[in-house]
Amino acid sequence: MQQSTGSSGDTAQLLGEREFTLACRLIGDYAGIKLSPHKRYMVHNRLSRRVRARGVDSFATYLDLVQADAAEREAFVNALTTNLTAFFREPHHFELLRTRAQAHRQRENRPLRVWCSACSTGEEAWSIAMALREAGCPGEVLASDIDTEALDAAAGGVYSQERIGGLTGERLRAHWLRGVGANAGWVSVRPELRTMVKFMQLNLQAPHWPALEPFDAVFCRNVVIYFEREAQKRLLERFATVLRPRGVLMVGHAESFPAGHPAFRAAGRTAYDFAPG
Numbered sequence: 001m002q003q004s005t006g007s008s009g010d011t012a013q014l015l016g017e018r019e020f021t022l023a024c025r026l027i028g029d030y031a032g033i034k035l036s037p038h039k040r041y042m043v044h045n046r047l048s049r050r051v052r053a054r055g056v057d058s059f060a061t062y063l064d065l066v067q068a069d070a071a072e073r074e075a076f077v078n079a080l081t082t083n084l085t086a087f088f089r090e091p092h093h094f095e096l097l098r099t100r101a102q103a104h105r106q107r108e109n110r111p112l113r114v115w116c117s118a119c120s121t122g123e124e125a126w127s128i129a130m131a132l133r134e135a136g137c138p139g140e141v142l143a144s145d146i147d148t149e150a151l152d153a154a155a156g157g158v159y160s161q162e163r164i165g166g167l168t169g170e171r172l173r174a175h176w177l178r179g180v181g182a183n184a185g186w187v188s189v190r191p192e193l194r195t196m197v198k199f200m201q202l203n204l205q206a207p208h209w210p211a212l213e214p215f216d217a218v219f220c221r222n223v224v225i226y227f228e229r230e231a232q233k234r235l236l237e238r239f240a241t242v243l244r245p246r247g248v249l250m251v252g253h254a255e256s257f258p259a260g261h262p263a264f265r266a267a268g269r270t271a272y273d274f275a276p277g
């Protein structure tokens with residue numbers, strides 16, 4: 001296969017080694033995401049769209065633009081994130097949340113606060129809100145992600161029939177409104193759920209986070225697999241500053257970064273109680 005030299009404007013040629021290395025460095029610097037060498041085709045495909053959208057003549061010129069222009073940097077990050085998600089993905093976490101929420105409701109006179117820290121297109125955040133409502137527990141959910149396009153979709157709270165296929169009829173009736181006429185085939189989240197969730201762009205790897213009220217539960221699922229080990233450790237220390245004692249951290253099925261930390265105790269499958277000193 002022919003390879004781009006960096007000066008050719010033809011995105012049909014595979015992204016050159018030099019441009020791939022630079023793209024990997026930039027996404028590492030901006031988002032903490034590490035890309036392995038076998039992701040070169042994926043990066044090629046995703047960046048080709050941006051090269052065409054910006055009408056530039058090569059990947060090299062495009063990457064100059066990414067470094068010079070904050071809006072293009074955002075589009076570059078959006079293009080390289082992987083947003084795979086689903087409603088009630090890894091359902092055991094929602095069972096645990098429901099149990100905790102029921103106990104919280106009996107004990108405390110304040111809403112349970114949950115941070116959905118890599119919410120992608122919103123399915124996880126709305127699943128958290130549904131679980132809290134079903135537990136009869138007042139809740140506040142902060143849903144954040146680095147990807148502004150995914151966040152817009154999340155905040156829109158509108159999904160196709162295909163996306164909500166896994167939800168039971170009972171859940172659909174309780175939490176969603178079916179579109180009619182031109183909106184047939186779509187569902188929209190009910191206002192009762194909508195008011196529970198606030199959306200915010202937040203880069204987990206940013207040097208500073210905005211001030212955050214403490215949380216009773218943090219969902220950080222299927223995102224740290226993209227981060228270096230050291231970055232995972234730093235993130236865990238930062239979660240320790242925003243979790244309430246006895247709060248819980250849920251991580252993805254292939255992630256175990258809180259294991260071994262003295263303040264995080266295993267609380268079932270890929271869930272960890274925060275129990276400082």
Ligand SMILES: C[S@@+](CC[C@H](N)C(=O)[O-])C[C@H]1O[C@@H](n2cnc3c(N)ncnc32)[C@H](O)[C@@H]1O
Pocket residue numbers: 030031032033081082083084085086089117118119120121124144145146147150202203204205220221222223226252
């Ligand atoms: C595979 S999705 C997981 C979505 C959801 N948590 C789940 O488990 O279904 C990974 C998400 O992490 C987000 N992400 C990647 N790097 C991030 C960062 N540095 N800060 C915040 N979000 C990030 C991506 O934009 C993407 O939406």
